[in-house]
Amino acid sequence: MLTQARTTSLPFAASSGYFDQRSASAKTGLHLLMAAMSSMFFLFLLSYILRSQVSDWEALSEPWQPLAQTGQLWFNSALLVVASISLELARRSIRQPDHGHSRELLLLAGLSSFGFLVGQLVFWNFLTSRGFFAGSNPANAFFFLLTGLHALHLIGGLVAWIVATVRLSRQRRQPTEEGLALTKLSIELCTTYWHFLLVVWMFLFALLSSSPSTYAAIAKFCGLGD
Amino acid sequence: MAYADDVENEELHEPTGFIWKYVWSQDHKVIAIQYSTTAILVGLVALVLSGMMRMQIGFPGSIDMDATAYYQAMTMHGMIMVIYLLTAIFLGGFGNYLIPLMVGARDMVFPFVNMLSYWFYLVSVLVLLASFFVPGGPTGAGWTLYPPQAITAGTPGSEWGIILMLVSLIIFIIAATMGGLNYVTTVLQARTHGMTMFRMPLTVWGIFVATILALLAFPALFVSGVMMLLDQTIGTSFFMPDMMQFGSQLDYSGGSPILFQHLFWFFGHPEVYIVALPAFGLVSDLISIHARRSIFGYRMMVWAIVSIGVLSFVVWAHHMYVSGMNPYFGFFFATTTLVIAVPTALKVYNWLLTLWRGNIHLTVPMLFSLAFIVTFLVGGLTGLFLGNVVVDIPLSDTYFVVAHFHMVMGVAPILVVFGSIYHWYPKITGRMLHDGIGKLHFWITFLGTYLIYFPMHYLGFLGMPRRYYAYEDYPFIPESAQSLNAFITVVAIVVGISQLLFLFNLAYSYFKGAPSGGNPWRATSLEWLTPETPPKHGNWGSSLPVVHRWAYDYGVPGAELDYVPQTTSAEEVPVHESDHDE
Numbered sequence: 051m052l053t054q055a056r057t058t059s060l061p062f063a064a065s066s067g068y069f070d071q072r073s074a075s076a077k078t079g080l081h082l083l084m085a086a087m088s089s090m091f092f093l094f095l096l097s098y099i100l101r102s103q104v105s106d107w108e109a110l111s112e113p114w115q116p117l118a119q120t121g122q123l124w125f126n127s128a129l130l131v132v133a134s135i136s137l138e139l140a141r142r143s144i145r146q147p148d149h150g151h152s153r154e155l156l157l158l159a160g161l162s163s164f165g166f167l168v169g170q171l172v173f174w175n176f177l178t179s180r181g182f183f184a185g186s187n188p189a190n191a192f193f194f195l196l197t198g199l200h201a202l203h204l205i206g207g208l209v210a211w212i213v214a215t216v217r218l219s220r221q222r223r224q225p226t227e228e229g230l231a232l233t234k235l236s237i238e239l240c241t242t243y244w245h246f247l248l249v250v251w252m253f254l255f256a257l258l259s260s261s262p263s264t265y266a267a268i269a270k271f272c273g274l275g276d
Numbered sequence: 277m278a279y280a281d282d283v284e285n286e287e288l289h290e291p292t293g294f295i296w297k298y299v300w301s302q303d304h305k306v307i308a309i310q311y312s313t314t315a316i317l318v319g320l321v322a323l324v325l326s327g328m329m330r331m332q333i334g335f336p337g338s339i340d341m342d343a344t345a346y347y348q349a350m351t352m353h354g355m356i357m358v359i360y361l362l363t364a365i366f367l368g369g370f371g372n373y374l375i376p377l378m379v380g381a382r383d384m385v386f387p388f389v390n391m392l393s394y395w396f397y398l399v400s401v402l403v404l405l406a407s408f409f410v411p412g413g414p415t416g417a418g419w420t421l422y423p424p425q426a427i428t429a430g431t432p433g434s435e436w437g438i439i440l441m442l443v444s445l446i447i448f449i450i451a452a453t454m455g456g457l458n459y460v461t462t463v464l465q466a467r468t469h470g471m472t473m474f475r476m477p478l479t480v481w482g483i484f485v486a487t488i489l490a491l492l493a494f495p496a497l498f499v500s501g502v503m504m505l506l507d508q509t510i511g512t513s514f515f516m517p518d519m520m521q522f523g524s525q526l527d528y529s530g531g532s533p534i535l536f537q538h539l540f541w542f543f544g545h546p547e548v549y550i551v552a553l554p555a556f557g558l559v560s561d562l563i564s565i566h567a568r569r570s571i572f573g574y575r576m577m578v579w580a581i582v583s584i585g586v587l588s589f590v591v592w593a594h595h596m597y598v599s600g601m602n603p604y605f606g607f608f609f610a611t612t613t614l615v616i617a618v619p620t621a622l623k624v625y626n627w628l629l630t631l632w633r634g635n636i637h638l639t640v641p642m643l644f645s646l647a648f649i650v651t652f653l654v655g656g657l658t659g660l661f662l663g664n665v666v667v668d669i670p671l672s673d674t675y676f677v678v679a680h681f682h683m684v685m686g687v688a689p690i691l692v693v694f695g696s697i698y699h700w701y702p703k704i705t706g707r708m709l710h711d712g713i714g715k716l717h718f719w720i721t722f723l724g725t726y727l728i729y730f731p732m733h734y735l736g737f738l739g740m741p742r743r744y745y746a747y748e749d750y751p752f753i754p755e756s757a758q759s760l761n762a763f764i765t766v767v768a769i770v771v772g773i774s775q776l777l778f779l780f781n782l783a784y785s786y787f788k789g790a791p792s793g794g795n796p797w798r799a800t801s802l803e804w805l806t807p808e809t810p811p812k813h814g815n816w817g818s819s820l821p822v823v824h825r826w827a828y829d830y831g832v833p834g835a836e837l838d839y840v841p842q843t844t845s846a847e848e849v850p851v852h853e854s855d856h857d858e
Contacts, residue, residue, distance in 0.1 A: 075385040075465040079457045082491060086453055090495035093542070097499065097535055101514065106530035184510055188530065191512035195502070 069231040073238075080239050084246050087203065091250055094199075095257060098192050100274050102265040108187045109262045116177055117193075117259050126169035127255060133162040134248045137241040144218075144234055153218055156237065159244070160211050163204060170201055196254050200247065207243050214240050291813070302387035303813055304372045307394050309704070311368030314394075318401050319361035320775075325349040327772045334765025336746050343745040344432040347416030350743065352404075354419030355441070358547065359448060360401055362689055366554035367452065367490065368397060370696060371459045371483045373704070377803035378480050380468025380821045382814045384458040393458070396451035400444045407433065407440035415441045418743065420540060423515040423533050427508040429522065442505045449494045449501075459487040468802075470823035474578065475842070477801045477827040478571065481578050482557020485585040486550045493546035493589070500539035507531065537599055541592035548685050549588040553581055555692040556623055559645050561827070562695050563627055565799045566642035567634030568838055570828035572626045580619035580626075587616040597665050598672045606665040613663035617656065624653060635831060635838075639797075640714035644695030647722040648688050655684025658733065673743070676736025679729045687725045694721070694778065701782075702796045706809050707789030709781050717777040724771035731760050800841045801827040 101107065110117035117123075136159040143150030174194065184194045214236035221229040291297045298306060329349050331339045341349070372390070376383055384390045407414035416432030417425060425431045426438055433441075463476070463484045476484075503514040507528070515536040516528035564571040571577060593601060593609040627649055636642065658680040662668045671677060694717075701709050740753055747753055747761070795804040807817040821843050829840035832849070840849055 071465065072385075075461050078461045078464050079386060082457050082460055083453070086456075086491045086495055089492045090498060093496050093499045093539060097503070097514070097539065100535050101530075101532060104530040104532065106513075184506070185512055185527075188513055191506065191514065195506065199502075 069228070069235070073231070073235045076235060076239055077242075080242060084243070087246075087250070091196075091199075091253070094192075094196060095253070096272070098196070098257065099265055099269050099272065101188050101192070102262065103269050103274065104188075106188070107262070108189055109265070110182070110189050110193060111259050111261055116180060116182060120255075120259050122169065122173045122176065123255060123259070126166050126173070127251065129162045129166040129169060130244075130248050130251055133159045133166065134241075134244045136162070137237065137244050141237050141241045144237055149218075149222070152237070153222065156211075156215055156218060159240075160208065160215065163208060163211070163244070167201055167204060170197055173197075193258055196258065200251055200254060203250075204247055207240065207247060210236065210243065211240050300391065302383070302391045304376050304384045304387070304390060305704075305811065307390055308369050308371075308373035310394050311372060311397065312365050312370075314398055314401060315361045315365040315369060318356055318405070319365075321405070322353045322356035322361060323772055323775065325353040325356075327769055329353065330765040330768040332745070333747065334762040334768075336748060344413070344416060346745045347418070347743075348414045348432050348437070351416050351419055351421075351441075352407075352414050356404070357686065358419065358551070359445070360404065362551045362685075362693075363452065363490070363547070364397060365693060366551060366689070367459065367483065367487060368394065368455055370479070370554060370558065370700075371455070371487065373700070374479055374803060375459055375462050375483060376466070377703075377806065377811065377815060378477050378801055378827075379463060379466060380471050380802050380816070380823060381462055381466035382816060382820070385461045385466050386458050389454045390458045393451045393455035396447055396454065400447035400451060403440055403444040403447060407437045407444075410436035410440060412436050420537075420544070421504070422540075423504055423507065423531075423536050424517060424519055424528075427504065427516070428519070428526075438508060439505065442501045442508075445501050446498060446505075449498045452490055452494055456487045456491045459483060460491070468820045468823060471802075471842075474575065475823055475826045477557075478560040478574070478577055478581070479554070479557040481581050482553045482555070482560075485581050486553040489546045489553070489585050489588060490550050493543045493550065496539050496543035500536050500543070504536065534596075534599060537596050538593070541595045542589075544595060545592040546585075546588045549584055551685055551689050553585065555648070555689040556581060558696045559648050559692050560623075560627065560630075561801070562641045562645040562692075562699055563630050564828050564830060565699075565797050566639050566645065567631050567636045568831045569630050569634035570830050572629035572632075573622075574826065574828060577623060577626055580622050583619045584616060587612060587619070591616055594663050594668070597668045603665075610663055610665050614660065617660060617663075620656060624649060624656075639698075640709070640711060640718055641695040641699035641797075643715070643718045643722070644691045644698065647718070648691040648695065651683055651691060651722075651725070652688040654730075655680060655682075655688055659684060671736055673741055674736035675732040675740045675742055678742045679732035679736060682729050682732075687729065691722070694718070697782075699797065700803075701785070702792030702809070703803055703806075704810055705786055705789070706792055707785050708792045708796060709785045709789060713777055713781045713784075717774060717781065720774040720777070721771060724767050724774070727767040728764050728771065731764060735760060798837065798839050800825075800829055800839050802842055805841055805843055 102109070109115065112118065136155040140152045140155035140159065143155060144152040174197070177190065177193070182190045184191045214233065217229065217233040217236050221233045291301065291303070297303075301307060301310075326349075328339060328341055329346060332341045332346055372384070375381075404414075410433075412433050412435050414433050415421070415426065415437035417434070417438060421438070421441065425434075427434050463480060467473075467476070500515075503512070506512045507514050507516050511527055513528045513531040515533055516526070516531040517533060518529045519526050560571055560577060591609060591612045593605060594613045597606060597609075658676070662671060662677060662680055698709050698714055701707070735757055738753060738757055740747065740757055747758065792809065794806065794809040797804070802821050802823070803811075805821060806815055823842045824845040825840065825842055827842055829835075831838050832840050835849055
C-alpha cells in the first residue's frame with residue numbers, strides 16, 4: 051500500500067518558544083558562515099604554501115626579517131585571547147539572575163578586540179616603515195592580505211558586539227523576558243564567533259611566522275613541492 | 277525540528293505602501309521575483325551578445341564588431357550566463373520563492389539579510405554592466421579570466437574592465453553567501469510540523485545541496501578574485517610571473533598562473549552543480565507531477581544529489597589537462613570524473629522509470645522536462661569523452677567543448693528554468709501562461725538549440741578552435757565548416773528572437789491569462805495548498821500546514837483524486853477495499 055507505507059503520524063516536536071526557534075536559526079546561520087569563512091582561509095593558506103615554494107619568496111620569518119621578532123604579535127594575540135575569554139565568561143554570567151559581571155566582561159571583550167586591531171595596525175606600520183610593502187614581495191603581500199582579512203572579519207564581529215552591548219544595557223534599564231533572550235543570544239553568537247576568529251588567528255600566526263623549511267615540508271606533504 | 281507554535285501566533289507585520297511592499301521588501305516571494313527579473317534582464321544582455329558573436333562567426337564582417345569587441349562579448353556572455361543569470365535565478369529566484377513555501381515556513385529565517393542579498397546582487401550586476409562604459413570597455417579575458425593575460429596590456433579591458441569584473445564578482449559572492457545562509461538555515465530550522473528532511477520535495481533538496489556547494493566553493497572564486505585584484509591594482513605577484521610586455525620587463529615576478537587555475541576551477545566545477553542540482557530537483561518534481569506518477573527511488577535521488585555534491589569538489593582539475601600536470605593527477609581526476617557519472621546516470625534512469633507507465637501529460641512544463649532529459653544526456657555523454665585525458669587533449673579548446681558545456685550546463689538548465697516558470701507562474705500570479713504560445717516557444721527553443729549545438733560537435737572534430745574571432749584562411753578548416761557556421765548563426769538568431777514569445781507570454785498572461793485557481797496541476801506539495809493564490813505575506817494565513825506524507829503521492833489507487841496532498845493524513849484517504857487485500 052503505497053499511500054500508507056509513506057504515511058506516519060509523527061509526534062510533533064515538543065512545542066518550544068519563538069526564541070528557541072530564532073536562536074537555533076541564528077546559531078545554524080553562524081555555523082554556516084564560519085564554514086564558508088573556513089573554506090576561504092583554508093584556500094588562502096593553501097595558496098600561501100604553494101606560492102612560498104617559488105624562489106623569489108623572501109620569508110618574513112628569517113632571522114634578519116621583521117617577523118623574527120614576534121613580540122608585538124604575541125601581545126596582540128594575548129589581547130584576542132582576553133577578548134575570547136571575557137566573552138566566554140560574559141556568556142556564563144548573563145545566565146545568572148543578576149547577570150553577574152556580564153557588562154564589564156562584554157566591555158573588556160570589546161576593548162581588547164579593539165586593542166588587537168590597533169596592535170595589528172601598529173605592526174603594519176612597523177612593516178611599512180622598514181620598507182616592507184605589499185607589492186615588494188609575495189610574503190609581505192600575503193601577510194597584509196591575511197591579517198587584513200582577519201581584521202575585517204573582526205570588525206564585522208564588533209558590529210555584532212555593539213548590538214549585544216546595546217541589548218544588554220537596554221535590558222539592565224528595562225528588563226523584559228524578550229530582551230533577556232535576545233541579549234543572551236547576541237552574547238552567545240559573539241562568543242562563538244570570537245572563539246572561531248581566535249582559532250583562525252592562531253593558525254595564521256603560526257603559519258606566517260614559520261620558517262621556510264616548514265613551508266617546504268607542508269608543500270611536500272601536500273604534493274605541491276618540487 | 278521545532279518550528280514553534282508561537283511562530284503561528286506571531287503577529288504578521290504586513291508591509292504597507294508600494295516602497296516597502298515591492299522595493300525594500302523582506303518578503304521571500306517579492307525578493308524571488310526581484311532576483312528573477314534582474315537575472316532575466318541581464319541574461320537578455322548576454323543573449324544579445326551571443327547573437328552578435330554568431331553574426332561575426334557566421335557572416336564575418338556583417339556587423340561592426342572588431343576582435344576586441346568579440347572577446348569582450350564572449351567574456352561577458354559567459355560570465356553573465358553562468359553567474360548572474362543561472363546561479364542567481366536558481367538560488368535567488370527559485371530558492372527564494374519555493375523553499376519557504378515547500379517546507380511550510382512563513383518566510384526565510386533571516387528576512388533582512390535576504391533583502392540585503394538581493395540588493396548586493398543588484399549592485400554586482402550594475403558594477404558588471406558599468407564596465408561597458410569605462411575606458412577600454414569590459415574585460416575580454418574569457419570567462420575564466422586566466423592570468424597573466426587577463427591583466428596584461430593587449431587583452432581588452434585589462435585596466436578598468438577587469439577591475440570592475442572582479443569587484444562585481446566579489447560583491448556577488450557576498451550576496452550569494454547572505455542568500456545561501458538563509459536557504460540552508462530555513463531548510464534546517466524552519467520546516468513545518470511533520471516535514472521531515474525525507475519528506476521534502478526534491479526541488480528543495482536540489483537547491484539545499486547546491487547552496488551548501490555555493491557556500492563552500494564561492495570562497496575559492498573570492499580568494500582568486502581578491503588576489504588578482506591586488507596583482508592588478510597594487511602590483512603584487514600572486515599569479516603574475518616574470519614577463520615581458522611589448523618588449524619591456526614588467527614589475528611582476530614569480531607568481532603562479534596555474535595557482536589561479538586551480539582556485540578558479542575549485543570554484544568552477546562545483547559551480548556546474550550549483551546550477552545543475554537545482555535543475556535536477558525542479559525537473560524531478562515537474563516529471564512526477566505531469567506524469568501523475570510518484571518519483572522513482574526518492575531516497576536514491578536524494579543520495580545521488582548529495583554524492584554528486586561531494587564528488588563535485590574532487591574533479592576540478594579535469595578542466596586543466598592541457599595546463600600540464602603530473603600524469604597520476606590526470607589519472608585521479610579522470611577517475612573521479614567518471615565516478616560522478618554514476619549518481620548522475622542514476623538520476624536519469626530514475627526520471628525515465630518515473631515516466632515509465634506514467635500518465636504523461638504533454639503540458640509545456642513536461643515538454644521542457646523531457647527536452648531537459650535528452651539534452652542533459654547528450655551533454656553528459658560528451659562529458660565522458662572530455663573527462664578522459666587522452667581524448668580531451670585533441671578535443672580541448674575546440675568547438676566540441678563549446679557544444680558539450682552549452683548542452684550540459686547552458687541549454688539543459690535553461691530548459692528547466694523555462695519549464696519551472698511555466699509550472700509555477702500560476703502560483704506566482706494566479707494566472708496560467710498561454711499554452712499555445714508556450715508550445716511554440718518550446719519547439720523553437722528545443723529544436724533550435726539542437727540545431728545550434730549538435731553540429732558544433734562535428735566542427736570540434738574538424739579541429740575548429742574555440743575563442744577565435746574569425747575562421748577564414750585556416751587551411752585545416754574546410755569551407756564546409758563555414759556553411760555550417762552560417763547555418764548555426766541563422767538558427768541562433770531565430771532562437772534568440774523567439775525568446776520574445778516567452779517574454780510576451782509572461783506579460784500578456786499576467787493581465788489576460790486564464791485564472792489558474794490554487795492548484796491547477798493537481799500537485800501535492802505545500803506551495804499549491806496556500807490559502808490564497810498568489811500567497812499573501814506570511815504564506816499560510818492563521819495556521820501553518822501540517823505534513824503527513826511525502827510529496828509524491830500521484831496516481832494513488834483508490835484515492836478520491838489521483839493524488840494525495842502532503843497535508844492529508846492517512847485516515848482522510850478513502851481507499852478501495854481491493855487495495856486492502858494486497
